[in-house]
Amino acid sequence: MAVEHHKSYVVxxxxxxxxxxxxxxIGYQDxxxxxxxxxxENKRRFTKSAFNMLGDIIESSLxxxxxxxxxxxxxxxxxxxxxDNKTLTNGKIVSNLVESSEFxxxxxxxxxxxxxxxxWRNISNHSSYSYNKETNSINCNYGQNNSKSVTLEFEGLIxxxxxxxxxxxxxxxxxxxSGMILRIKDSIGIDEKRYEITEESILSQIGNxxxxxxxxxxxxxKNKSHWKINIIDQGSLGKSxxxxxxxxxxxxxxxxYDLHGLLIDIEVFDINGRTFQKMSLVYKDNPRSVAK
Numbered sequence: 001m002a003v004e005h006h007k008s009y010v011v012x013x014x015x016x017x018x019x020x021x022x023x024x025x026i027g028y029q030d031x032x033x034x035x036x037x038x039x040x041e042n043k044r045r046f047t048k049s050a051f052n053m054l055g056d057i058i059e060s061s062l063x064x065x066x067x068x069x070x071x072x073x074x075x076x077x078x079x080x081x082x083x084d085n086k087t088l089t090n091g092k093i094v095s096n097l098v099e100s101s102e103f104x105x106x107x108x109x110x111x112x113x114x115x116x117x118x119x120w121r122n123i124s125n126h127s128s129y130s131y132n133k134e135t136n137s138i139n140c141n142y143g144q145n146n147s148k149s150v151t152l153e154f155e156g157l158i159x160x161x162x163x164x165x166x167x168x169x170x171x172x173x174x175x176x177x178s179g180m181i182l183r184i185k186d187s188i189g190i191d192e193k194r195y196e197i198t199e200e201s202i203l204s205q206i207g208n209x210x211x212x213x214x215x216x217x218x219x220x221x222k223n224k225s226h227w228k229i230n231i232i233d234q235g236s237l238g239k240s241x242x243x244x245x246x247x248x249x250x251x252x253x254x255x256x257y258d259l260h261g262l263l264i265d266i267e268v269f270d271i272n273g274r275t276f277q278k279m280s281l282v283y284k285d286n287p288r289s290v291a292k
Contacts, residue, residue: 013071024064025172043154047131047138050157054164055124058117062164063090065171070097091118107170111163115142115150120160202256206249206264213237213245218269228265233276242268242277253281 070093073079080100088096094117097104108117115123119142123129128141131154138152152160206229210217214235221228233242249266256262268277 013068020064021068021175024061043136044131044133047129047154047157050161051124051127051129054161055121057164057168058121058124059090062117062167062171063093063121065175066090066093066097068175069171073097073100090121094118107167111166112160113150113152113156115140117167119143120164202252202259206252209245209248209252213241215268225261226263226265228267230267230269232269232271234271236271239277242279246279249279250281257281 067090070081070088071085074081074084076082081096084096094108098109098116099105109115112120123140123142128146129138131138136154138154138157139149140152141149207217210231214237216232216234218230218232221230237245246266253264256264263281265281266279267275268279269275
């Protein structure tokens with residue numbers, strides 16, 4: 001509805017926020033890369049690292065995307081926040097979205113152990129959490145004067161991190177799909193030098209594309225400048241669908257090679273673990289991916 005009645009203004013919002021969203025996604029990938037090597041053996045150390053990462057991701061990545069999403073929903077007559085053009089705090093944006101629909105309530109609160117997203121940011125930034133070795137649990141305090149509390153089993157903290165990742169994928173997918181429909185990138189100069197395209201951001205885009213079509217990443221084999229991503233065709237889409245999908249992947253694989261000298265092959269397995277398709281980047285006059 002917002003696009004139908006306010007298309008030019010929605011495009012304007014996207015253009016105003018495009019670089020900020022780009023930086024938010026880069027920040028997300030940097031946080032993920034910095035914490036990827038941390039294991040769970042030292043649970044106290046893992047707890048601190050996990051909350052540092054959660055706070056950073058919520059503040060620097062999720063908030064900018066939610067802010068743009070909120071402003072778009074405020075243009076839709078079907079939304080309960082229609083007409084709300086006030087400047088709001090990030091916490092207020094989250095609470096308004098939670099109250100606006102059961103969907104946002106589920107995504108931004110219910111799956112997060114019934115604690116709103118902004119409160120997890122506050123718990124992290126105020127270090128109002130502690131690991132209890134005897135009970136193997138984490139106690140967290142939040143709200144005015146820390147009047148509320150929630151206790152997580154250690155596995156619950158790991159699940160919380162996964163839920164935050166899920167929100168990130170959901171937001172990125174929603175904004176990018178609508179941005180593609182509006183052809184936002186056509187209005188942005190391709191030589192815009194402030195847009196940094198990192199190795200992590202390209203891999204993130206590839207991973208999100210897999211997720212949208214229900215391909216599951218089994219593992220990644222890294223051999224210097226030649227990597228292979230093994231994926232599982234969870235939806236049994238088959239060869240023809242993957243060949244179509246390969247055309248969409250080609251620009252990202254070519255970009256990875258051109259910018260970072262990294263060749264990526266993809267091998268597809270069915271749900272029974274049998275390989276049935278391989279994809280490689282071939283360079284002649286022009287980069288192209290060949291599925292064989």
